[in-house]
Amino acid sequence: MHDDDIANTMRALGHPVRLEILRILATQQQGQCCCADVTDSLTLAQSTVSQHIKVLLDAGLIERKPHGTRNRYCLRHDKLAELNSAFGGLLKGLAPVAANKETEQA
Amino acid sequence: MHDDDIANTMRALGHPVRLEILRILATQQQGQCCCADVTDSLTLAQSTVSQHIKVLLDAGLIERKPHGTRNRYCLRHDKLAELNSAFGGLLKGLAPVAANKETEQA
DNA sequence: CCGGTTGATCGGTGAATTACGATGGAAAAT
DNA sequence: ATTTTCCATCGTAATTCACCGATCAACCGG
Numbered sequence: 001m002h003d004d005d006i007a008n009t010m011r012a013l014g015h016p017v018r019l020e021i022l023r024i025l026a027t028q029q030q031g032q033c034c035c036a037d038v039t040d041s042l043t044l045a046q047s048t049v050s051q052h053i054k055v056l057l058d059a060g061l062i063e064r065k066p067h068g069t070r071n072r073y074c075l076r077h078d079k080l081a082e083l084n085s086a087f088g089g090l091l092k093g094l095a096p097v098a099a100n101k102e103t104e105q106a
Numbered sequence: 107m108h109d110d111d112i113a114n115t116m117r118a119l120g121h122p123v124r125l126e127i128l129r130i131l132a133t134q135q136q137g138q139c140c141c142a143d144v145t146d147s148l149t150l151a152q153s154t155v156s157q158h159i160k161v162l163l164d165a166g167l168i169e170r171k172p173h174g175t176r177n178r179y180c181l182r183h184d185k186l187a188e189l190n191s192a193f194g195g196l197l198k199g200l201a202p203v204a205a206n207k208e209t210e211q212a
Numbered sequence: 213c214c215g216g217t218t219g220a221t222c223g224g225t226g227a228a229t230t231a232c233g234a235t236g237g238a239a240a241a242t
Numbered sequence: 243a244t245t246t247t248c249c250a251t252c253g254t255a256a257t258t259c260a261c262c263g264a265t266c267a268a269c270c271g272g
Binding site for chain 4: 141159
């Protein structure tokens, strides 16, 4: 994961509504989460929610599964894990050099 | 750390130049990092760099120490750690419900 | 078919972001 | 004291973002 990708993902996470959407998706069991559900727990217009969803989609953080008249969304836990490790790597890279140099072996 | 704070910090991290600035600050030993150093390893105008620095400053990710004619910047490792735990908590909250213990009620 | 529902996408508006050069003020060097 | 260096800030243009209402394709139930 490169800087640009990380920054991109971070920006996708950089909005409280989008964080909330992720949480909503997490609380529903996978497969039950359609756009309408998200919309009416969010006091935002449907188009706005759809747009936020698109951002998360583009960032690869969630997945769309068309299912008849409703679309289902769910978290992409693989991406989340990837992001987690990338984020860990980022923070590790920012750690003080003095702390790294002795405990550097594997 | 609330959603808004997390989102705010994430947005601060949501730009490759700012990630790069953090990395630059990390590689210099603490206290040696003035704005000019950052600027000329970045092919951006000084004012632009200063603005990015301000964003990081406002997010609390870095610290300014005026020092004569030069300002010194350094990472705020405490904030970074805080962010790390907040991020971990976020991801944990997004983990599949099945993986969460039932002792979730606090 | 026809009407109802879902939800992505389009068009528009106002605010925020990103970039730049220019300005100004404060310390350091002369 | 004058000049030089550093750099935060201002002003500004271009771009993107967040939000909305409206629209339209697709699907399902009659």
